[in-house]
Amino acid sequence: MTIDWWTLTFQTVNVAVLIWLLQRFFWKPVSSLIEQRRRTTQGILDDAETKQKNVTGALADIASTRAGFVKESDDIKTAAHLSAEQERAALLADAAKAAAALDVAARASIEKDRSAAATALSQRASTLAVDIAQHLASRLDGAAIQATFLEWLLKAIAAMPENERREAARDGSSLVAISAAPIAADDQERYRRLIGQSFGSHPDIVFQTDATLIVGLELRGPTLVLSNSWRADLAQVAMSLTP
Structure with a gap:
């Protein structure tokens, strides 16, 4: 096999020229274009990554905001429930106070009515007792009754x-003897003597009448009150009947 060195040399030169031409007029612009495209692509990727980060941050902010909304909603519900419970408790307390006040008022009204009824009944009983006593006194022997009350008065002294x-009852002291009916002058002297003997002195006794005694003989002085009459007895009975 014979090699044509001139042809080989020519072709080698052609290839070298072609490579030079390609490197100068094709590969550099293409390489520059590729580098530009790479930079553009990298910029787009970097921008996309930045946007992705921004989106991720925004999503995190949204999630945090939603969590805050949920917590705030729970807090509002809890506060509303607590406020409702407090208001319900306050209403129940007010209702209990109102019921207690009504109960106290009702009890006071009932007690007032009962007391008024008892007082009225006691007054009616006292009036009836006085009427009965006066009626009985009018039918009894006044002298005998007066003698009985004189005896009771002497025993009390x-x-x-x-x-x-x-x-x-020092000597010369003044006493008042009160009877329901007038006492005769002769009887007054006898009463003075008997009363003085009971005291062991000689007080000055003045006689007065008070029909409200009904029957009896009471003795009063500066330091002495001897209630000895049906009026006094009826008053004690009325006091015992008063609740």
Whole structure:
């Protein structure tokens, strides 16, 4: 096989020229274009990555905001529930206070009515008792009744402590004997003598009448009150009947 060195040399030169031409007029512009496209693509990728990061951050902010909304909603619900419970408790307390006040008022009204009824009944009973006593007194022997009350008065004087008896009726002291009906002058002298003997002194006794005594003989002085009459007895009975 024979090699044509001139042809080989010519072709080699042609290839070298072609490579030079390609490198100068094709590969550099293409390489520059590729580098530009690479940079553009990288910029687009970097921008996309930045946007992705921004989107991720925005999604995180949205999630945080939603979590905040949920927490705020739960807090609002809890606060509303607590407020409703407090208001319900306050309403129940007010209702209980109102019911207690009504109960107290009702009890007070009932007690007032009961007391008024008891007072009215006691007054009616006292009035009836006085009427009955006056009716009985009008049918009894006045002298005998007066003698009985005089005896009771003398016993009451005798039952007094000695120091009180002496203090109540010193010689010359003034006493008032009150009877339901007038006492005759002769009887007055006898009453003075008997009363003075019971005191062991000589007091000055003045006689007065008071029909409201019904029947009896009471003795009063500066330091002495001896209630000895049906009026006094009826008053004690009325007090015992008063609730």
